[in-house]
Amino acid sequence: MNIRFVLRAGERGFSRLVSTGVNATYVAGHPDGVITRHSSFNFHEYQSGIAGFGHIRVFGDEVFSPGGTGYNMHPHHNFIIAAFVLGGALTHVNTIGKVDELRAGDYYVFSAGSGGKHAELNIGQEDLSVIYLWVLPGKLLAPPSYVRSHFDTKVGADRIVCLVGDEAGALPIGQTIKVSRLVTGRSGTPVYRSSPAHGVYVFVLEGEAGIAGTVLGRRDSMALSGEERIEIAARSGTDLLLVETAL
Amino acid sequence: MKKYLCLGCGFSYDEARGLPEHGLAPGTRWADIPEDWICPDCGTPKSGFEMVEIPYWSQA
Numbered sequence: 001m002n003i004r005f006v007l008r009a010g011e012r013g014f015s016r017l018v019s020t021g022v023n024a025t026y027v028a029g030h031p032d033g034v035i036t037r038h039s040s041f042n043f044h045e046y047q048s049g050i051a052g053f054g055h056i057r058v059f060g061d062e063v064f065s066p067g068g069t070g071y072n073m074h075p076h077h078n079f080i081i082a083a084f085v086l087g088g089a090l091t092h093v094n095t096i097g098k099v100d101e102l103r104a105g106d107y108y109v110f111s112a113g114s115g116g117k118h119a120e121l122n123i124g125q126e127d128l129s130v131i132y133l134w135v136l137p138g139k140l141l142a143p144p145s146y147v148r149s150h151f152d153t154k155v156g157a158d159r160i161v162c163l164v165g166d167e168a169g170a171l172p173i174g175q176t177i178k179v180s181r182l183v184t185g186r187s188g189t190p191v192y193r194s195s196p197a198h199g200v201y202v203f204v205l206e207g208e209a210g211i212a213g214t215v216l217g218r219r220d221s222m223a224l225s226g227e228e229r230i231e232i233a234a235r236s237g238t239d240l241l242l243v244e245t246a247l
Numbered sequence: 248m249k250k251y252l253c254l255g256c257g258f259s260y261d262e263a264r265g266l267p268e269h270g271l272a273p274g275t276r277w278a279d280i281p282e283d284w285i286c287p288d289c290g291t292p293k294s295g296f297e298m299v300e301i302p303y304w305s306q307a
Binding site for chain 2: 042140
């Protein structure tokens with residue numbers, strides 16, 4: 001087992017974005033609106049951490065306060081951006097022409113390709129908790145696309161479910177990337193099967209999981225490579241994401 | 248000729264194509280772009296770009 005890094009929750013980059021001052025046009029919401037962002041990899045002003053892993057460049061654990069807080073319409077190219085809503089409601093608007101609302105368990109894959117803008121807003125009355133994953137594309141300037149789906153924690157409990165990637169029922173993505181989720185109702189040791197040529201980034205959303213002798217708590221993460229079998233000793237009530245990437 | 252990607256927004260710069268609309272002629276090397284140049288879309292500094300070897304979709 002080749003452990004590439006272990007990143008504790010408190011070691012991640014942290015940004016607190018408000019809708020006034022320098023970010024007044026970028027950050028939506030009333031003057032008390034706040035976005036908090038914990039970054040697993042270097043992003044924007046946070047540049048003292050890990051640059052990325054395989055095709056992954058951004059893994060943001062974000063909370064938007066209620067009342068219209070979020071990111072106003074802004075441009076992208078090329079990056080494939082996926083959002084996984086953990087709680088609250090996310091209103092996503094993009095220039096492909098899609099206006100969408102996503103709630104806990106919902107997720108999307110937005111490929112900016114040759115150019116697209118999007119807005120990400122919390123117009124609800126409670127905090128929005130969302131994970132943003134950005135990956136490099138397999139091709140530059142592809143036609144932009146948007147697809148979305150839902151993960152049902154009841155149906156998907158106690159097994160590893162592929163959300164994004166080249167598997168039946170998963171959202172397609174134009175890159176060698178696979179995103180899976182494990183939610184446990186009981187303790188157990190499920191096995192994630194990976195290509196030994198790939199790396200796997202494991203991020204614990206809730207609970208506790210032991211992998212390769214390392215115990216990961218809430219919002220801890222680690223990256224591994226060169227493994228065909230990754231045993232995950234997960235406690236009851238654990239919720240985690242696995243992102244497999246070509247290296 | 249190399250390609251560079253903005254890690255702030257994904258904007259891509261291709262040395263072969265340049266950015267004539269922003270005053271960079273086709274063939275302008277990355278090294279010859281001023282250090283204070285920023286991403287025309289999002290303002291990320293030049294140091295926030297990464298060299299990539301990704302083919303264009305249109306060449307697929």
